[in-house]
Amino acid sequence: MGKKMMRRIVSSFFSLVALVVMVFFLSRLTGDPAALFLPIDATQEMLDQFRELHGLNDPLIQQFGRYVWDVLHLDFGDSIRKARPAIDVVLESFTWTLQLALITIALVTALAITIGSVAAFRPGGLFDRFVSLVSLIGASAPDFWIAIVGIVVFSITLGWVPTSGTGTVWHWILPVAVLFIRPFGLILQVVRGSMLTAFGSAYVKTARAKGVGNRSIIFVHTLRNAMLPVITVIGDQAAAMLNGAVVVETIFGFPGVGKLMIDSILQRDFNVILAAIMVTALAIFVMNLLIDIAYTLLDPRLRT
């Protein structure tokens, strides 16, 4: 297992390096940051000065060499737009995204597994049909629509929660709820399908024949075996959230890394783009390692 992990770490490192090189050069193809930072009627002198100040007049390969050297010294450069270290800007945003992702994925996992397992126990029953309908609607409804409707109903009409922003626990309810709905629907369906397969297996029939209780059959015998595909989907969903939840961040004014990345790309703030990609890639890499560990714990065959 140790060797496997080491191989994974080494290959992830090379992937990260390749990603950074690619993004460095591709982002430069999008154009000149001076044209976006300065007003549309900026003089040629202002444009030249700006490029000189930010080292944009140097040959691209020289800019890349300087960037690599700085990164090796843990200097990720300054944000052109914000005039402060790019890594500080990214880490501030990423902290918000991480909290949002962790809270949401924890809730999604707990509820989807519980409800999906119970629904699969009596397939075609009233509870199963209701849960399937709700989860399908959840998985297919657009985020921005749910968010706006949520604001109109719960903030403006009922006044229960604030429309947007951060500051209190109440501010988290709508963003987490909106972010929750789609992965909840998806994971619940996967749990249900996986559990249905497991319920049909010989070991469950044997357990039933021996008189084992329903609760024990679901949560002790079946769930563990049904979890492998579920963990894969949870991993995918968590990775998507760690990359930022752009719609939720935009509508609720949540200062996460998704919106930061989009804004940085639109504004050609190259250092922030690169720092954000490195931080999110690292987070996804750590998460994949955790999934590998979870796989190994759940399936003894993988430990060898």
Added chain:
Amino acid sequence: MKGKRLLLGLMMTASAAASAWAQEAKDITVVLDEEVDLVESCMATRSNIGRIILQNVSETLTELDVRNNKGLMPRLAEKWEEASPGTWRFHLRKDAKFSDGSAFDAGDVKHSIERAMSDKISCESPRYFGDTKLETKVVDDNTIDITATPAQPILPLLMTLVTIVPAETPIEFTREPIGTGPYKLTEWKAGQSITLTRRDDYWGSAPEVTKATYVFRADPSVRAAMVAAGEADIAPLISELDANDPEMDFSYPNSETFYMRLDHSIPPLNDKRVRQALNMALDRDAFIGTLLPKGAIKATAIVPPTTLGWNPDVKVAPYDPEGAKKLLAEAKADGVPVETPITIVGRTNNFPNVVEVLEAAQQMFEEVGFKTKLQMYEVAEFEKQYSKPYPEGRGPLLVAAQHDNARGDPVFSMYFKYDSNGRQSGIANPEVDKMIAEATAATGEARAADWKKLIAYLHDDVVADVLLFHMVGYARVNPRIDFTPTIATNSQLQLSEIRFK
């Protein structure tokens, strides 16, 4: 029963919490459309930064009053006069202090101007000065001479664009702006909010607002919802669609003028009759209240009506498709290639419905016999078509753009847009160049008259472009606030102008 109690309890707690995110009596929350990257004084002419700090934290020597139409007013300078040709003497307030406690004097003004114009920092101010160089001489603590080369008769007006910082401010972007204004920046939570708190030691009268918190929401419906829910007091920019409550919503001229820049160097646009036909082909009234907001005003100049020298005698070209066809036929008979396809160049997301507006205009042009195609670009690509050097080998272009001038004087527009060397000019007309130079150098009533003459000449004699509309914006204001947005709201939001009902 237990469940009901729990639900009731939760609802009561939510209601109690709701009061926690409501506003304190004299504190306000302003919800802006984009997060600010910098809160830097020398960038205060950038609208998203200006709405927070201009005249709230950072003040200028002079101030243009558009609310009461008083024109140029004193701010940190009590008075000014032209001491010698090209040199203006400013007499400064003696009672102003910076929020760090230091006294305001002429040395601060000198440093602020040098800092704003420095090539070590990318400030916005130099764009308004073009090739003009400024030299400063401190006469005494409260008097400073500013010399412009070449001479700038509107130097006092240009001083509305230079914010004053303490002489100790480094020549690099700062995140802690120190100013002489009625407020100081007390908190900046990156990505979340910025808070300004009223100063007790401000030199002027104390404003009513004690604290202002600025938050940022990209979605216009959320901004409108925040004011409706009582979480915010002012949303300076909401969409027309969301401006559906006459009690809270205001439309105001947003200082943008929408027009089509014509390239006079390329046939058939080099023919005046063709340019007139383009103007006559458009049914401008059909756009207002349909694709564009009701408050949009038909334009006869590149600058809005609140600008010095705006000419009320210039009339919008009549909608006359038959007349346009006749002019085109005349031009064609004289060998003008009127059938050459003309490209209409637009900018994506320039304003709501921009594509539909340009498609409708294209349809109207085609109805009188023009052959056109529409090409939309994102901002950077658009800029290549809009600013010199123009692309080599280009065909005839109509570049549809918005131009912003809330500065009160056409000088901020005319050179750029109409001088032969103007960066976004489509014409090269020596007479126009001469008129711009004369108006730029003139003062007082002569200046207003010169601009007036130029505006008429460009519109009626040169037919320089297809002027379309002075645009409007929408703001939502909480009914507890006494505040009416003006043309200045596009670039600044003075908290001292806000009262409570």
